[in-house]
Each structure stands twice: as structure tokens, then as C-alpha cells.
Amino acid sequence: MTEGKSRTIRLRPRVQRDLDEIAERFPQIAEQIIKKIEILYDYPRLGSAMDGAFQGYRQLLAGKYRIIYQIVTETEIEIAYIRHGARQLGLRVGRPNWLETLSQFLDLQVFG
DSSP: OEEETTEEEEEOHHHHHHHHHHHHHOHHHHHHHHHHHHHTTTOTTOSEEOOGGGTTOEEEEETTEEEEEEEEETTEEEEEEEEETTSOOSOOTTOOOHHHHHHHHHTOOOOO
């Protein structure tokens, strides 16, 4: 993205495309996302740490969008994903099977 304040913030190619698409459709939202990313120059650990499959990543919210990033080094931050809060991050790990969840709720036994 840009350099400054002794840190480099780099966007993955997919992130740049996603941000461009958001900017075309919703310029004010794209501006909010960019402002939130720029805060990382001064406060790289501002976002909450993630766990599980995203261990080592942090997340920030900009409106309804989630910014997933990684502190690569003390001078480099990589923005890995920008996703609308309603969208999954492509993970199914740890998600309970809906039939098992329903059966537990209804106190039923699942066969097979």
C-alpha cells in the first residue's frame, strides 16, 4: 500500500482487488477501511489476536468489514483479507455439524 512512519503496509493482490471493488460501489466504506488500515502504522497491535486456523493474525473492524492482517516484522504489516462481516473466511474447521447440533438441541440420537 504505502510506506511511512517506519512501517510498510502491504496488501495481498486479492485484497487490493477487493478494496478496488468496494471503492467502486461504496466509496465512503472504502475510505473507512483505508483510514483503519492507516492506524496500523502507529498501532500495529490494535486489532484483536485471532486463533485456530488464523493463529498469528489480527483483526480490525471497519464498519461491517473485517480487516485481517499479520505483523510480518516490526516494520512490515501484511493485509491478508478484507471481508464483509456476513461473509465467511472460508473456514469450516470447528463448525459443528448442523444435524449433530440439532439432535443435541432436540435430545435425539443420530445414526450413521
